[in-house]
Amino acid sequence: MDHCRKRRLNPRFVILCAVLAALTAAVIAVGISKLLGDRALPAEEISVPDYVEKDYLTVNEWSRPGTPLEKIQGVVIHYVGNPGTTAQANRNYFESLSSGTEEVYASSHFVIGLEGEVIQCVPLTEIAYASNSRNDDTVSIEVCHPDETGVFNDAAYDRCVELTAWLCREFRLKPEEDVIRHYDVTGKLCPLYYVEDPAAWESFLADVSEALAAAEEESQSHP
Numbered sequence: 001m002d003h004c005r006k007r008r009l010n011p012r013f014v015i016l017c018a019v020l021a022a023l024t025a026a027v028i029a030v031g032i033s034k035l036l037g038d039r040a041l042p043a044e045e046i047s048v049p050d051y052v053e054k055d056y057l058t059v060n061e062w063s064r065p066g067t068p069l070e071k072i073q074g075v076v077i078h079y080v081g082n083p084g085t086t087a088q089a090n091r092n093y094f095e096s097l098s099s100g101t102e103e104v105y106a107s108s109h110f111v112i113g114l115e116g117e118v119i120q121c122v123p124l125t126e127i128a129y130a131s132n133s134r135n136d137d138t139v140s141i142e143v144c145h146p147d148e149t150g151v152f153n154d155a156a157y158d159r160c161v162e163l164t165a166w167l168c169r170e171f172r173l174k175p176e177e178d179v180i181r182h183y184d185v186t187g188k189l190c191p192l193y194y195v196e197d198p199a200a201w202e203s204f205l206a207d208v209s210e211a212l213a214a215a216e217e218e219s220q221s222h223p
Helices: 011-035 087-099 154-170 182-186 192-196 198-221
Strands: 052-054 074-079 110-112 118-120 138-143 179-181
Touching: 074 154, 074 182, 074 192, 087 110, 087 118, 110 154, 138 154, 154 198, 179 182, 179 198, 192 198
Parallel strands: 052 118, 074 138, 074 179, 110 138
Antiparallel strands: 110 118
16 A cells, blocks of 8 residues: 655745746736836826816817727827917817817817916816827827917926926826927927927927926935
8 A cells, every 4th residue: 555645845946936926927017018118098087286277178079079098108289379368268169169069179188378277178088189190199288378479488388398297207108209299290380389490399398308307306216
């Protein structure tokens, strides 16, 4: 009659298996991250900075269709094209389109006013009608300007830099690659001044990169 002995697991073997399992999980996670392009997908509710006022448009066919924004791969900068108007006035214009009378499709996720105020018109989980073929993978920012040159005043410019840097950090975007003008999508002269003066646009991108780096450095020093 054979006698069977119970084998005792070698503790080192158990530890080795645990380490290998952890490494495998890490490799899979990195692979998924690369597959998604290192972009964070929108969550059910995204907490925005305190300076942003949420004043969502009514869900409607013309300015807020409620279509899910399933990925965010860029930020598109626009100018409102109506010199001297406020953020609230432009938000209200988008809302007025809901009647369908004008048969115009238009909106934006954010509108930045002349005093640096920011109104959010559309949640970051939904598309806005702002950037044509890039509506389905970008966040749009409309910026108010005091005159027909389209130059952003200091308050609006600084806030646009700040908000764009926040979006880049939130969704792991690269300013030099993923922040674009409406012009870069359709050839429309928008934002006008920053199309006519490419150096001014490059300076804006540099300011966003600097703000992003500062925010990341602050986050690391105050975890």
